[in-house]
Amino acid sequence: MILGNSTEVKSLVELRALAVKFLDGIAKNEANKGATVVCMSGDLGAGKTAFVKCVASVLGITDVVTSPTFVLEKIYTIPAGSVVGTRFSKLIHIDAYRLRSGKETSALGFDEIIADKNNIVFIEWPENIHDALPKEVINLSFSYVDGNVRRVEERISR
Ligand SMILES: Nc1ncnc2c1ncn2[C@@H]1O[C@H](COP(=O)(O)OP(=O)(O)OP(=O)(O)O)[C@@H](O)[C@H]1O
Ligand SMILES: [Mg+2]
Numbered sequence: 001m002i003l004g005n006s007t008e009v010k011s012l013v014e015l016r017a018l019a020v021k022f023l024d025g026i027a028k029n030e031a032n033k034g035a036t037v038v039c040m041s042g043d044l045g046a047g048k049t050a051f052v053k054c055v056a057s058v059l060g061i062t063d064v065v066t067s068p069t070f071v072l073e074k075i076y077t078i079p080a081g082s083v084v085g086t087r088f089s090k091l092i093h094i095d096a097y098r099l100r101s102g103k104e105t106s107a108l109g110f111d112e113i114i115a116d117k118n119n120i121v122f123i124e125w126p127e128n129i130h131d132a133l134p135k136e137v138i139n140l141s142f143s144y145v146d147g148n149v150r151r152v153e154e155r156i157s158r
Helices: 014-026 048-058 103-106 110-115 126-134
Strands: 006-009 036-042 073-077 090-095 119-124 139-148 149-155
Touching: 006 014, 014 048, 036 048, 036 126, 048 090, 048 119, 048 139, 103 110, 103 126, 110 126, 110 139, 119 126
Parallel strands: 036 119, 036 139, 090 119
Antiparallel strands: 006 149, 073 090, 139 149
16 A cells, blocks of 8 residues: 555645655555556546646656547656656556447557556556456545545555
């Protein structure tokens, strides 16, 4: 567990602080054989894309991070000297909202992406491609509380 069972996030500033904590935890974790995969579930507008924006900012990625709902996948280069050190070279942001099965990930080069331990992969709507996901993933569940308040829960299994 990196974040603990459940965290209430009251603002985007707090969400960014959560991204710092998350990346610190990832950096301390033992390296995976393949990519580090973070599955983000939760309703429309619950803050999944907002969290990836925070992660990208904390990693020093200066590209504008936008939702990959239409393009399905975006790949960003992580600058050297980020908080995760040299562990990761690419941040990959996938939005599976429009996909209907894991088979549809082949066009995204998904198998190669998850085989590469230098990748950290954030997936929105992971349940849609459940059959293509690796066994070990980090699950984050986002929910809307009210106003600017969101809840982020970390679960062990998918
Ligand atoms: N504490 C907070 N955490 C996350 N987002 C917040 C928070 N407060 C306000 N917001 C706002 O809520 C919206 C969350 O939208 P976001 O695009 O991240 O949702 P999403 O989970 O990716 O939805 P979708 O499934 O449609 O892609 C953003 O406009 C964001 O700025
Ligand atoms: Mg989104």
